[in-house]
Amino acid sequence: MKAIEVRDLVKVYGRIRAVDGISFDVRPGEFFGLLGPNGAGKSTTLNILAGLTRPSSGLAKVMGYDVVSEYRISRRNLGVVPQEISTDRFLPVWRLLKTQSGFFGIEGNEDWIEEILVRLHLWEHRDKKGYELSGGMKRRLLVAKALVHKPPVVILDEPTAGVDVELRRDFWSFIHDLHREGTTILLTTHYLEEAETRCERIGILGGGRLLALESTKALLRKHTDRKVLLRFVRPLDGVPQALQGFAPRLLDDGCALGLVCHGVEDRERLWRAVMEAGLEIRDIEVVRPDLEDVFLELTRNGRSGKVGGEKPEAAGVRRERR
Numbered sequence: 520m521k522a523i524e525v526r527d528l529v530k531v532y533g534r535i536r537a538v539d540g541i542s543f544d545v546r547p548g549e550f551f552g553l554l555g556p557n558g559a560g561k562s563t564t565l566n567i568l569a570g571l572t573r574p575s576s577g578l579a580k581v582m583g584y585d586v587v588s589e590y591r592i593s594r595r596n597l598g599v600v601p602q603e604i605s606t607d608r609f610l611p612v613w614r615l616l617k618t619q620s621g622f623f624g625i626e627g628n629e630d631w632i633e634e635i636l637v638r639l640h641l642w643e644h645r646d647k648k649g650y651e652l653s654g655g656m657k658r659r660l661l662v663a664k665a666l667v668h669k670p671p672v673v674i675l676d677e678p679t680a681g682v683d684v685e686l687r688r689d690f691w692s693f694i695h696d697l698h699r700e701g702t703t704i705l706l707t708t709h710y711l712e713e714a715e716t717r718c719e720r721i722g723i724l725g726g727g728r729l730l731a732l733e734s735t736k737a738l739l740r741k742h743t744d745r746k747v748l749l750r751f752v753r754p755l756d757g758v759p760q761a762l763q764g765f766a767p768r769l770l771d772d773g774c775a776l777g778l779v780c781h782g783v784e785d786r787e788r789l790w791r792a793v794m795e796a797g798l799e800i801r802d803i804e805v806v807r808p809d810l811e812d813v814f815l816e817l818t819r820n821g822r823s824g825k826v827g828g829e830k831p832e833a834a835g836v837r838r839e840r841r
């Protein structure tokens with residue numbers, strides 16, 4: 520059983536292939552990140568999963584149910600926390616959640632509604648109407664609304680955009696509780712450090728295609744670029760010829776030099792070049808890549824730079840010097 524299954528999915532808008540043949544699975548109980556720059560096809564994919572957009576071809580399933588031919592039951596298995604804050608202005612919180620339960624055909628849901636309101640720190644605001652809620656409360660209400668039918672799979676679409684630090688912390692602690700209790704989470708976010716620390720596996724979309732699909736650890740391990748910062752005893756007048764090939768950047772009035780090397784062999788070449796240049800080095804700092812580096816490299820290479828660990832057609836990285 521797969522929590523989410525996407526197979527050869529295509530969505531065409533006129534001449535735009537918003538989603539251009541993507542395939543991935545999300546395992547039950549997994550914390551999965553779907554990342555990509557603007558226009559990559561993330562929202563279109565999420566909208567197809569939520570039954571809001573029809574695919575042009577291919578297949579998408581939630582908990583084994585087809586999002587088109589078995590829409591009602593697939594939607595019943597999915598909770599969507601949307602990007603946009605939109606909530607009824609005049610309906611009190613408690614009524615809104617009761618109505619939403621009714622939408623899913625659930626009667627007598629009071630105990631669960633109370634539990635989610637308490638856990639989301641909304642219980643004391645349960646009688647407030649939409650227009651009486653702060654931005655942070657509205658965001659939490661969207662989470663409550665998405666969970667009212669206890670879905671086994673939850674999609675979080677940019678859930679912390681514009682959210683303050685405290686609310687963000689509470690939000691994540693709640694989502695992690697849900698995950699520990701077995702809920703499958705599919706997250707899209709612009710905050711790459713959030714994805715790096717939370718997602719077990721990550722898919723990176725670019726131009727409607729899947730550029731990478733791997734465990735977060737493997738994605739970071741494979742990315743062998745290293746940023747190297749050399750600090751010198753005396754400032755340099757310019758970049759030595761031997762170091763020109765390593766994207767050099769003179770820093771701190773020539774007292775430091777930032778360099779980039781790709782892979783182990785390149786690192787050895789770099790050290791030889793440093794020796795050759797006869798520089799008196801005071802300090803060396805090597806910075807490991809983070810998800811942002813991996814993301815930028817993959818999405819910069821775009822379609823031609825297909826990468827991946829799990830799909831055979833996506834093997835092999837085409838590297839470009841930065």
Ligand code: ADP
Pocket residue numbers: 532535536537538555556557558559560561562563564
């Ligand atoms: P993302 O969520 O990654 O920013 P989207 O899925 O919103 O990307 O968009 C992917 C591409 O599809 C973009 O080029 C966008 O302009 C186009 N697109 C999305 N929705 C529509 C639509 N309803 N009509 C026409 N083009 C669309």
